[in-house]
Amino acid sequence: MILEKIRELVAQMTLEEKAAMCSGADFWHTEAVERLGIPASMVSDGPHGLRKQDEKADHLGANESIKAVCFPAGCGTAASFNRELLTQMGEVLGNECQAEGISVILGPAVNIKRSPLCGRNFEYYSEDPLVATEIAGALIKGIQSKNVGTSIKHFLANNQETRRLSSDSRIDERTLNEIYLAAFEGAVKKQKPWTVMCSYNRINGIYAAQNHEYLTKTLRDKWGFDGYVMSDWGAVNNRVEDLKAGLDLEMPTSLGANDKLIVEAVQNGTLDEKIVDTAVERILNIVFRYEENRDKNAVWDKDKDHEMARKVAQETIVLLKNEDVLPLDEKADIVFIGKYAKEPRYQGGGSSHINSFKITSAMDIVSEMSNITYAQGFQDEEDKTDEKLLAEAVEAAKKAKAAVIFAGLPDAFESEGFDRKHMSMPDCQNELIEKVAEVQPNTIVVLHNGSPVEMPWVNKVKGIVEAYLSGQAVGGAVCDILFGKVNPSAKLPETFPLKLEDNPSYLSYFGEGDMVEYREGIFVGYRYYDKKKMDVLFPFGHGLSYTTFEYSNLNVDKEKIKDTDTMTVSVDVTNTGKMAGKEVVQLYVADRKSTVIRPVKELRDFAKVELAPGETKTVSFVLDKRAFAYYSVKIHDWHVETGEFDILIGKSSRDIVLSKTVTVESTVKIPFTYTTDTTVGDVMEEPRAWELAKKFMGKGIFGVDERNLKDEDDAAAQMAKYTPLRGPVSFQGGVSMADVQRLVDELNALE
Ligand code: BGC
Numbered sequence: 001m002i003l004e005k006i007r008e009l010v011a012q013m014t015l016e017e018k019a020a021m022c023s024g025a026d027f028w029h030t031e032a033v034e035r036l037g038i039p040a041s042m043v044s045d046g047p048h049g050l051r052k053q054d055e056k057a058d059h060l061g062a063n064e065s066i067k068a069v070c071f072p073a074g075c076g077t078a079a080s081f082n083r084e085l086l087t088q089m090g091e092v093l094g095n096e097c098q099a100e101g102i103s104v105i106l107g108p109a110v111n112i113k114r115s116p117l118c119g120r121n122f123e124y125y126s127e128d129p130l131v132a133t134e135i136a137g138a139l140i141k142g143i144q145s146k147n148v149g150t151s152i153k154h155f156l157a158n159n160q161e162t163r164r165l166s167s168d169s170r171i172d173e174r175t176l177n178e179i180y181l182a183a184f185e186g187a188v189k190k191q192k193p194w195t196v197m198c199s200y201n202r203i204n205g206i207y208a209a210q211n212h213e214y215l216t217k218t219l220r221d222k223w224g225f226d227g228y229v230m231s232d233w234g235a236v237n238n239r240v241e242d243l244k245a246g247l248d249l250e251m252p253t254s255l256g257a258n259d260k261l262i263v264e265a266v267q268n269g270t271l272d273e274k275i276v277d278t279a280v281e282r283i284l285n286i287v288f289r290y291e292e293n294r295d296k297n298a299v300w301d302k303d304k305d306h307e308m309a310r311k312v313a314q315e316t317i318v319l320l321k322n323e324d325v326l327p328l329d330e331k332a333d334i335v336f337i338g339k340y341a342k343e344p345r346y347q348g349g350g351s352s353h354i355n356s357f358k359i360t361s362a363m364d365i366v367s368e369m370s371n372i373t374y375a376q377g378f379q380d381e382e383d384k385t386d387e388k389l390l391a392e393a394v395e396a397a398k399k400a401k402a403a404v405i406f407a408g409l410p411d412a413f414e415s416e417g418f419d420r421k422h423m424s425m426p427d428c429q430n431e432l433i434e435k436v437a438e439v440q441p442n443t444i445v446v447l448h449n450g451s452p453v454e455m456p457w458v459n460k461v462k463g464i465v466e467a468y469l470s471g472q473a474v475g476g477a478v479c480d481i482l483f484g485k486v487n488p489s490a491k492l493p494e495t496f497p498l499k500l501e502d503n504p505s506y507l508s509y510f511g512e513g514d515m516v517e518y519r520e521g522i523f524v525g526y527r528y529y530d531k532k533k534m535d536v537l538f539p540f541g542h543g544l545s546y547t548t549f550e551y552s553n554l555n556v557d558k559e560k561i562k563d564t565d566t567m568t569v570s571v572d573v574t575n576t577g578k579m580a581g582k583e584v585v586q587l588y589v590a591d592r593k594s595t596v597i598r599p600v601k602e603l604r605d606f607a608k609v610e611l612a613p614g615e616t617k618t619v620s621f622v623l624d625k626r627a628f629a630y631y632s633v634k635i636h637d638w639h640v641e642t643g644e645f646d647i648l649i650g651k652s653s654r655d656i657v658l659s660k661t662v663t664v665e666s667t668v669k670i671p672f673t674y675t676t677d678t679t680v681g682d683v684m685e686e687p688r689a690w691e692l693a694k695k696f697m698g699k700g701i702f703g704v705d706e707r708n709l710k711d712e713d714d715a716a717a718q719m720a721k722y723t724p725l726r727g728p729v730s731f732q733g734g735v736s737m738a739d740v741q742r743l744v745d746e747l748n749a750l751e
Pocket residue numbers: 045061106153232233351
């Protein structure tokens with residue numbers, strides 16, 4: 001509906017009707033105004049399948065949802081590094097929503113994985129904002145192509161479950177922009193989600209729901225968001241102030257209490273009615289966008305979507321380790337060990353939990369293969385070794401040619417609502433793996449988990465497959481990989497540290513009471529491990545294949561650009577092995593020299609290519625200013641320092657295969673104000689300033705000849721360099737503070 005018509009409708013609504021429109025009618029619906037033909041609109045979780053509650057939805061939204069299809073969770077889909085695949089998955093989800101009458105699916109969830117402990121990491125994408133925002137954008141594109149909205153969430157800086165409704169994320173401006181906002185930015189700007197969900201927590205003291213800075217200035221003014229902002233369920237704490245900040249729709253519903261506050265505030269003049277009108281306009285705009293594009297013929301073919309879930313899962317499973325043990329010979333005697341071979345853990349707990357219409361386990365897939373046996377190995381309800389199950393598994397492993405252990409984290413170890421306490425798998429499972437590996441040289445571990453685990457047995461097994469939480473078709477996808485029907489192509493969207501204590505947020509994660517300081521700053525994930533040159537268990541971007549890829553011909557269209565230009569980078573990738581496969585080409589940029597503290601390198605683009613044996617394809621990337629920039633708190637904007645940058649092409653963040661140095665020239669000058677405290681060294685950076693200063697200081701500065709001032713090995717020169725302009729007053733004599741001030745004024749007057 002065109003805006004004019006919506007405005008006409010709003011003009012006909014009473015203040016009470018408008019106030020009511022600003023909050024849910026119930027747990028999942030917006031308000032209807034029958035007399036004006038405004039329908040109620042249903043929203044539902046999301047995001048890796050539909051959690052649509054039927055009409056009997058209870059107030060807590062906790063009753064069973066309809067039977068649906070569970071796709072791989074965010075942890076896995078990000079590992080695919082495949083935008084096209086995510087768009088296809090989105091199209092399927094969008095169609096499901098059309099068939100079920102859902103206007104907005106509540107996701108994707110892009111919060112950065114600050115720590116492996118976050119209970120909701122399984123729903124989130126990455127420790128890297130580019131991966132998070134690109135994968136989210138691809139999913140949004142697919143869903144919205146079916147005229148169904150998305151709600152990118154949880155905006156902003158909601159990176160832990162501990163005290164999630166009251167915690168205060170204390171983050172500096174640069175870190176917010178480079179890491180936490182960036183996870184949303186690309187997707188919001190490029191794919192224009194219909195809605196955004198604001199988080200529960202505070203950001204630097206102000207609740208997300210009340211945060212004008214982010215809900216309005218950033219989201220709308222800077223990024224051009226034009227949909228409506230809804231609250232996370234129960235995130236509203238001051239309805240009137242939230243509305244002023246830019247929170248349009250309160251969810252679920254205060255059963256009228258907050259609507260009354262809105263009416264009163266307008267009546268007593270503390271809230272401008274125009275703000276209410278705008279919020280209603282935004283909500284109706286989306287309500288009608290959906291209504292007018294309803295696909296009444298949409299059919300939800302669950303079996304077909306189950307196959308799609310398997311296809312997605314095939315690309316979300318990361319081959320972490322393979323010492324010539326995989327793929328397995330389908331004819332060999334193999335034992336599948338572990339409860340998850342029969343009852344896979346394939347999704348996480350909480351609001352994204354899908355009521356799967358069917359689940360395929362690995363044992364279902366191999367049920368007709370008499371060469372494959374099964375041993376349960378462990379119970380997963382409690383972390384206690386079951387000696388009988390353990391002994392049976394070890395016995396079976398002894399007799400087989402290979403043992404595949406289906407292990408991972410039980411439901412009780414990770415979920416929405418609470419964080420993990422440690423990074424370990426249950427002891428009983430670790431013990432099982434060790435004992436089986438002692439008797440069976442060809443032991444492979446398949447992991448079912450939403451976040452990294454420590455692997456004390458890493459050197460004792462020959463194969464490790466990270467299945468993440470790969471949805472209801474996981475058994476099929478895992479078998480496809482194990483038996484080589486599908487060539488693994490996923491890569492880790494996060495670092496697996498050797499131990500929890502290595503993680504950069506370790507010292508301050510959870511915070512003190514509600515106060516959570518993000519003390520590691522921009523050094524999240526690989527940005528930290530690289531800078532510290534730390535060994536990790538598996539690095540960001542790592543993932544093996546059954547074929548081999550070689551890279552050559554790294555080229556740039558221009559070796560020198562201005563920061564207003566773009567640069568095209570191309571590289572050839574060849575499949576040098578015997579099996580067709582897909583490769584994720586990763587492009588990192590490293591600033592060779594910088595006056596600000598920067599990571600060693602940062603992922604700036606990636607692409608996934610499919611190659612037949614012997615085939616070569618050229619992959620191209622277009623880099624713009626952002627690829628070279630950091631966020632400057634001096635100008636409150638992105639900035640590139642003139643200088644050299646390395647373009648690095650990697651198979652992972654720790655396996656860089658090609659590099660090229662280019663030059664970028666800045667067109668922006670960061671204003672610099674001279675003071676009497678400005679150092680001699682800083683003045684030397686500007687030739688004209690230095691000429692002036694030299695005249696003032698006379699021949700030598702502390703007896704150091706000008707020619708030697710730049711000599712880094714000259715101790716006196718170093719002392720002189722760090723001397724403030726006022727230094728000569730105390731050390732040289734003959735000049736006064738007033739003289740220095742005159743110099744400072746002259747320096748500041750220079751163009
Ligand atoms: C979660 C959201 C979810 C909402 C509705 C909240 O508790 O944080 O992610 O969309 O509930 O179920």
